[in-house]
Amino acid sequence: MKYLDKTQLLLENEELFQATLGEFAENSYKQASTNEIIKKSKINRGSFYYRFNNKEELFIALIDHIFVEQIALFNKRKINLLTEKSLENIIFELFYNLYELYNFDNNYYKVIINHLQDSDSLLLIDKSTIEPLKHRIFKVLEQFTNIDKFEYIKIIINSVYHQFPKFLLNSYNVEDELKSFVNFILSTDEKKNILDNHTNINLKDIEFNDEITYFLSPVKNINVNINDRYTSINDAFVNYKETNKSLFSLVGISILSFKSTVLKLVRKSLKDVRYLLGFLNLEILEYLEKNYIFKRLIMTSLLFTVKEEPNISINLSEIPLNEKEKHLFLSLILPILSKTSKILIIDTSFKTKTLIDTFYILDEGLNIKRINTLIVQKILDNQIEIQYLDSNVVNYYYQNLDDFIINGLNKSIDFNNIISINTIKDISYDSYLRKEAEYVKYQKNSKT
Numbered sequence: 001m002k003y004l005d006k007t008q009l010l011l012e013n014e015e016l017f018q019a020t021l022g023e024f025a026e027n028s029y030k031q032a033s034t035n036e037i038i039k040k041s042k043i044n045r046g047s048f049y050y051r052f053n054n055k056e057e058l059f060i061a062l063i064d065h066i067f068v069e070q071i072a073l074f075n076k077r078k079i080n081l082l083t084e085k086s087l088e089n090i091i092f093e094l095f096y097n098l099y100e101l102y103n104f105d106n107n108y109y110k111v112i113i114n115h116l117q118d119s120d121s122l123l124l125i126d127k128s129t130i131e132p133l134k135h136r137i138f139k140v141l142e143q144f145t146n147i148d149k150f151e152y153i154k155i156i157i158n159s160v161y162h163q164f165p166k167f168l169l170n171s172y173n174v175e176d177e178l179k180s181f182v183n184f185i186l187s188t189d190e191k192k193n194i195l196d197n198h199t200n201i202n203l204k205d206i207e208f209n210d211e212i213t214y215f216l217s218p219v220k221n222i223n224v225n226i227n228d229r230y231t232s233i234n235d236a237f238v239n240y241k242e243t244n245k246s247l248f249s250l251v252g253i254s255i256l257s258f259k260s261t262v263l264k265l266v267r268k269s270l271k272d273v274r275y276l277l278g279f280l281n282l283e284i285l286e287y288l289e290k291n292y293i294f295k296r297l298i299m300t301s302l303l304f305t306v307k308e309e310p311n312i313s314i315n316l317s318e319i320p321l322n323e324k325e326k327h328l329f330l331s332l333i334l335p336i337l338s339k340t341s342k343i344l345i346i347d348t349s350f351k352t353k354t355l356i357d358t359f360y361i362l363d364e365g366l367n368i369k370r371i372n373t374l375i376v377q378k379i380l381d382n383q384i385e386i387q388y389l390d391s392n393v394v395n396y397y398y399q400n401l402d403d404f405i406i407n408g409l410n411k412s413i414d415f416n417n418i419i420s421i422n423t424i425k426d427i428s429y430d431s432y433l434r435k436e437a438e439y440v441k442y443q444k445n446s447k448t
Contacts, residue, residue, distance in 0.1 A: 112132075275339055
């Protein structure tokens with residue numbers, strides 16, 4: 001007998017279903033144990049493996065059922081996401097659905113909030129299940145990208161979804177209290193306070209072993225907690241007088257031009273440090289004279305290189321450089337720094353050509369994940385981004401620039417519905433998430 005509908009097989013055995021539900025409600029995908037499920041359900045081991053080949057099949061069968069039940073609860077309220085124009089209403093319905101799911105079955109609720117932020121579970125969900133309600137609603141939220149601090153709001157919503165307040169789950173007047181809570185999230189004055197509580201990015205426990213690591217931040221000036229082993233260029237940049245003193249103490253004289261300082265350091269060193277001559281690149285010297293901020297950054301970088309700091313961090317989003325100056329730093333100074341130090345760079349966007357394989361991002365579940373830059377490069381290379389309306393929902397389409405010039409706009413898009421056409425010059429936090437979703441969609445379509 002060949003079993004095709006694994007969900008139906010699971011539902012036919014109540015004890016097996018409850019044991020599976022309980023195990024995945026309390027554990028991550030990796031931690032969940034099929035042995036425990038078999039033991040608690042009292043099913044014969046051979047009978048179990050006759051129905052399910054492995055834990056993956058069992059998990060997919062369970063979560064598909066829960067997704068269907070959750071969507072059914074949502075549909076009972078007869079909400080049309082395609083025509084809904086109120087951000088408050090959309091967020092309210094997203095959270096109210098969680099409240100209903102909690103009351104329908106507490107374990108269903110636990111599976112949803114835990115496994116939609118578990119990376120192993122998400123891989124299986126993206127590959128093998130129907131699209132979760134949360135993912136569908138987050139797509140609808142993209143129509144509000146033009147409102148002030150949209151990325152703040154989206155991060156807050158996602159964080160609250162997975163840490164849903166208990167007072168709302170147990171409320172006797174949930175609709176009114178939930179509406180007040182949504183208004184609180186969206187209020188201008190309170191939004192920043194919530195963000196501070198939920199988006200302190202913690203990089204302390206992450207070991208970056210590569211020479212240079214890029215981290216893409218969702219917003220500027222976000223609080224990033226970095227491992228104590230890292231010495232911050234930003235701190236030295238702010239305390240520039242001390243930095244300047246330290247540099248000139250190494251040279252032995254304080255009245256020197258930048259060029260003379262570099263040459264003196266090269267001659268004075270007992271080691272071969274001719275790589276310091278890279279600081280004397282003509283473009284570097286030219287921009288040193290134009291911008292004092294840029295000069296401070298280069299002087300600070302020179303000090304860190306000479307001192308051979310083992311680990312360096314720099315948040316470029318906090319240093320006001322123009323595009324040319326940032327390019328000079330990344331392309332000319334960074335390789336010199338990497339000769340003596342491991343470097344962690346934080347910024348809100350990066351040019352495509354500066355991407356390397358060690359590139360990380362904060363995902364919508366506030367988890368740090370590594371991205372495949374080869375895939376990103378392929379998606380972004382020579383592309384244009386077309387923003388357009390489809391059934392009153394904002395969508396994005398990506399087209400090769402050469403194809404666009406030769407053949408014009410893709411015929412499936414009505415020219416009258418176009419909002420904007422932009423050449424992709426760099427990767428920002430929100431653009432990366434869109435490109436990643438586009439790639440995942442392409443991969444799924446290719447397989448089918």
